[in-house]
Amino acid sequence: MKTSAFGLTLIAILFLFISSIFAQTMPSGADPALWAKALKIHKKAIVVDGHNDVTSPLVDEDFDLRTNSIGKFHAGGDPFHTDIARLKTGGVTGEFFAIYVSGSTMKTGGAMHRAVDMIDATYREVERNPDSLVSCTTAAEIRRAKKQNKVCILMGIEGGYVIEDSLYALRTMYRLGVRYMTLTHNVATNWADAHRDERHGGLTDFGKEVVREMNRLGMFIDISHVSVKTMNDALDVSTAPIIASHSSARGINDHTRNVPDDVLKRVAKNGGVIMVNFYPSFLDARTNKEENERSAKLRDQLAAIGEQYKNDAKGLEEAQRKLLAANPIYVTPYTTIVDHIDHIKKVAGIDHVGIGSDFDGVPFLPAGMNGAEDLPLVTYEMLKRGYSETDIKKVLGENLLRAMAQMEKVAGDRQISGQGSLKKLALPK
Numbered sequence: 271m272k273t274s275a276f277g278l279t280l281i282a283i284l285f286l287f288i289s290s291i292f293a294q295t296m297p298s299g300a301d302p303a304l305w306a307k308a309l310k311i312h313k314k315a316i317v318v319d320g321h322n323d324v325t326s327p328l329v330d331e332d333f334d335l336r337t338n339s340i341g342k343f344h345a346g347g348d349p350f351h352t353d354i355a356r357l358k359t360g361g362v363t364g365e366f367f368a369i370y371v372s373g374s375t376m377k378t379g380g381a382m383h384r385a386v387d388m389i390d391a392t393y394r395e396v397e398r399n400p401d402s403l404v405s406c407t408t409a410a411e412i413r414r415a416k417k418q419n420k421v422c423i424l425m426g427i428e429g430g431y432v433i434e435d436s437l438y439a440l441r442t443m444y445r446l447g448v449r450y451m452t453l454t455h456n457v458a459t460n461w462a463d464a465h466r467d468e469r470h471g472g473l474t475d476f477g478k479e480v481v482r483e484m485n486r487l488g489m490f491i492d493i494s495h496v497s498v499k500t501m502n503d504a505l506d507v508s509t510a511p512i513i514a515s516h517s518s519a520r521g522i523n524d525h526t527r528n529v530p531d532d533v534l535k536r537v538a539k540n541g542g543v544i545m546v547n548f549y550p551s552f553l554d555a556r557t558n559k560e561e562n563e564r565s566a567k568l569r570d571q572l573a574a575i576g577e578q579y580k581n582d583a584k585g586l587e588e589a590q591r592k593l594l595a596a597n598p599i600y601v602t603p604y605t606t607i608v609d610h611i612d613h614i615k616k617v618a619g620i621d622h623v624g625i626g627s628d629f630d631g632v633p634f635l636p637a638g639m640n641g642a643e644d645l646p647l648v649t650y651e652m653l654k655r656g657y658s659e660t661d662i663k664k665v666l667g668e669n670l671l672r673a674m675a676q677m678e679k680v681a682g683d684r685q686i687s688g689q690g691s692l693k694k695l696a697l698p699k
């Protein structure tokens with residue numbers, strides 16, 4: 271029998287349909303029925319990921335989100351985790367793009383300029399891809415995007431250096447669409463301590479003023495990267511739910527980037543959400559130890575390669591990758607993400623845990639996970655451990671949406687027009 275062109279087209283369409291359903295790789299040894307059920311739940315759910323650093327290559331490498339980034343590497347040698355197709359395959363509804371500014375700007379200046387570049391790059395990606403992407407700033411807009419089958423791009427500042435000690439700048443960042451601010455990165459600001467840099471004893475008086483102004487505007491206070499004292503000070507002052515956009519639990523891995531149990535308990539009372547970071551060194555003590563040891567061991571070799579390829583970015587990236595591949599370390603599996611979810615559920619409750627991948631901000635992901643397309647693995651593992659569909663949906667996005675709606679309510683009619691005098695809210699000299 272001769273197959274007609276029409277028949278061939280039908281077969282091709284059928285093949286494309288099937289391969290799009292199974293675009294995610296089923297985890298090895300998985301129960302196919304349970305995997306199918308997980309994909310079904312995941313597809314229905316609103317999935318909000320708290321933190322993605324792909325914004326940096328948008329600005330620095332002219333990266334285009336339409337580019338198929340599977341198997342591609344950043345200039346620094348780390349693999350890409352994100353592009354539009356991968357976000358769609360991963361079932362993402364809302365992705366917070368990090369407006370990341372390094373703590374080195376405390377010395378060099380230029381923090382606000384850098385943030386504006388990143389905000390513009392984010393908007394331009396949305397403008398170039400109106401069929402797949404949409405800019406969102408509210409919980410309601412995220413829900414609407416789900417109905418439109420679009421991926422919401424949200425923005426969060428990573429590193430309070432951006433506001434350059436100015437509440438005027440903070441308000442302007444809000445107006446530009448920024449909806450959270452990680453108070454510090456790894457270096458303290460003039461008003462908040464970081465997890466690796468404690469100089470003020472938490473938040474200064476001005477730092478507390480920043481928190482109050484964020485409450486008034488309707489911008490999440492993000493406690494990822496800050497010191498434990500800063501976390502507690504923020505919780506003392508904030509009248510709105512706070513988040514950790516990309517932090518895991520110290521109860522599972524005692525790392526300074528993770529959140530301790532006593533803070534988890536306070537976040538439960540505050541109504542906030544701890545969004546679990548996927549970086550294996552934050553998830554697992556053994557991976558962290560082996561990665562640190564490898565860095566120390568290869569320091570001189572990496573420096574030599576850096577010198578050798580100083581005018582050849584591609585050569586540098588390849589040489590670094592080869593050296594690391596020749597010195598493998600233990601990489602914790604993706605199921606460890608759900609160990610952290612379990613722990614936060616146990617300590618703070620199921621209403622206070624979410625996901626904050628840190629895609630494109632970390633050098634490697636847990637074993638079994640390659641990028642945004644693999645988010646359904648988290649759903650599968652939760653389902654396997656007996657989480658109900660309702661609870662899975664809470665973790666994937668509903669908790670963040672609830673906290674965001676509450677934050678918007680706290681801001682309410684005090685937004686922008688503001689109470690109190692401008693003078694009072696200006697930076698103390």
Ligand SMILES: [Zn+2]
Pocket residue numbers: 428494495516631
């Ligand atoms: Zn970070």
